[in-house]
Amino acid sequence: MTLDKRIILQQLVHGRDRAGQPTNTWQDLPPIWANVRFMNGREYISADRQQQETVASIRIRRRTVTASMRVRYAGVIYEISAVLPDQRGEYLDLAVKAIK
Numbered sequence: 017m018t019l020d021k022r023i024i025l026q027q028l029v030h031g032r033d034r035a036g037q038p039t040n041t042w043q044d045l046p047p048i049w050a051n052v053r054f055m056n057g058r059e060y061i062s063a064d065r066q067q068q069e070t071v072a073s074i075r076i077r078r079r080t081v082t083a084s085m086r087v088r089y090a091g092v093i094y095e096i097s098a099v100l101p102d103q104r105g106e107y108l109d110l111a112v113k114a115i116k
Contacts, residue, residue, distance in 0.1 A: 019049035023074060024088040025081065042086065051075040052089060070114040075107050087112055 026042040033039050055071045072094065074087060078101065087094040087110065094112035101108055 017051050017075065019051050019075070019077070021050050021052045021089065022047045023050045023052070023076070024048075026086050026088060026093075028084060044088070048076055048079075050089075068114075068116060072112050072114075074110040074112055075102075076110065078106060078108055081108055081110065086115070 024047050025045045027045065029041050029043045031039050031041065051074070053073045053075075055073055070092075074089070074094075081096070081099050083096045083099055085096055087096065093115045095115050096110050096112055098111040099108055100111065
C-alpha cells in the first residue's frame with residue numbers, strides 16, 4: 017500500500033462577521049499523503065434529477081481526525097462518514113462520500 021496522493025483535511029471553524037453574526041467556514045489543514053481507493057459509484061434519480069454518488073476509502077497515517085471534518089481531493093469535497101483505525105494503530109481509514 018502506497019501513500020501516493022495528496023489530500024487536504026478541512027475542519028469547520030465557527031466565527032463572527034463584522035456585524036457580529038455567526039459564520040461557519042472550512043479551514044484547510046496542511047496537505048497530507050494518502051492512499052485513495054474508490055469503492056463504488058452509482059447514479060440514481062431523485063426529485064426528478066439525475067444524481068451521482070461516489071464512495072471511497074482514504075488511508076492516512078494516524079492523526080486526530082473526526083467525522084465532523086471533510087476531505088478535499090482532486091477538486092472534489094468528500095464528507096467523512098467513519099474514521100476507522102487499522103489493527104496495528106499505524107493508519108486510519110476514512111470512509112468518505114463525495115458531496116454534490
